[in-house]
Amino acid sequence: MANWDKVSGEGNVEDRRTARPGMVIGGVGSLILVLAFMFLGGKDPLLDSVLNGLAQNSGTQTTETRTLTPSEAAYKTFASKVLASNNGIWPGIFQQQTNGGQYSAPKLVLFRQATNAACGYESSAVGPNYCAADQTVYLDETFFDEIYKQFGGSTGDVAQAYVISHEVGHHIQNLLGTLESGASSVSLELQADCYAGIWAKYAADAGIITQAEMQEAISAASSVGDDHIQKEQTGTVRPDSFTHGSSAQRVGALKTGFSKGTMQACSVL
Ligand SMILES: [Zn+2]
Numbered sequence: 632m633a634n635w636d637k638v639s640g641e642g643n644v645e646d647r648r649t650a651r652p653g654m655v656i657g658g659v660g661s662l663i664l665v666l667a668f669m670f671l672g673g674k675d676p677l678l679d680s681v682l683n684g685l686a687q688n689s690g691t692q693t694t695e696t697r698t699l700t701p702s703e704a705a706y707k708t709f710a711s712k713v714l715a716s717n718n719g720i721w722p723g724i725f726q727q728q729t730n731g732g733q734y735s736a737p738k739l740v741l742f743r744q745a746t747n748a749a750c751g752y753e754s755s756a757v758g759p760n761y762c763a764a765d766q767t768v769y770l771d772e773t774f775f776d777e778i779y780k781q782f783g784g785s786t787g788d789v790a791q792a793y794v795i796s797h798e799v800g801h802h803i804q805n806l807l808g809t810l811e812s813g814a815s816s817v818s819l820e821l822q823a824d825c826y827a828g829i830w831a832k833y834a835a836d837a838g839i840i841t842q843a844e845m846q847e848a849i850s851a852a853s854s855v856g857d858d859h860i861q862k863e864q865t866g867t868v869r870p871d872s873f874t875h876g877s878s879a880q881r882v883g884a885l886k887t888g889f890s891k892g893t894m895q896a897c898s899v900l
Pocket of ligand 1 (some may be wrong): 801
């Protein structure tokens with residue numbers, strides 16, 4: 632368990648897990664649109680995607696049904712600390728390493744099953760997702776149990792922090808305009824892994840995570856490589872259909888960010 636108490640401040644986490652999913656505006660039609668977008672765009676609906684703002688929906692129609700359980704409350708604190716640790720490092724990195732870029736903190740929404748976002752309908756089946764239109768990471772953390780049951784890899788807190796920091800990486804791409812640059816899906820995903828590596832370096836330097844715990848993140852990155860997932864799912868590997876990069880590429884990107892610690896090292900992957 633990483634030393635999250637060392638992180639000062641809190642991230643902007645909205646918890647919708649206690650709310651019953653209400654009538655989702657756009658409903659099934661919107662879902663089909665999102666899934667069609669992801670398939671046509673080559674996005675893997677199982678594992679994190681980046682949506683720029685199709686099917687503009689507004690508001691969340693939910694009803695509170697209960698209070699948080701102690702473990703849910705602990706997870707909210709954990710997610711908040713991961714965001715806060717990212718918010719603690721990126722403003723300084725932006726100041727030093729980007730040409731006048733301004734970092735602004737992203738939001739994170741915890742949900743179950745389905746919820747509305749500015750990008751349309753967020754579904755647990757999609758996995759962790761960053762919506763550029765509302766600068767928000769959407770996460771149903773039960774995803775971690777499911778995905779690693781299927782594909783192996785660590786489910787430890789640092790593994791999960793890596794995934795959340797990868798989504799913050801997409802937020803950074805959004806702030807810098809990289810999401811709109813026409814870069815390939817694999818390039819964007821590997822760069823987000825590299826940015827997560829930068830986060831891990833700063834977290835290690837600050838004594839929040841240990842070198843040993845970094846192995847959790849490496850294990851997670853390896854297990855969600857496209858070649859590993861394709862082999863598990865279909866028995867064959869088709870590099871031309873990769874969306875996130877191979878296990879070796881993802882681990883390599885994460886390690887590059889971790890060892891170099893600069894955005895420049897993440898610029899060409
Ligand atoms: Zn991603």
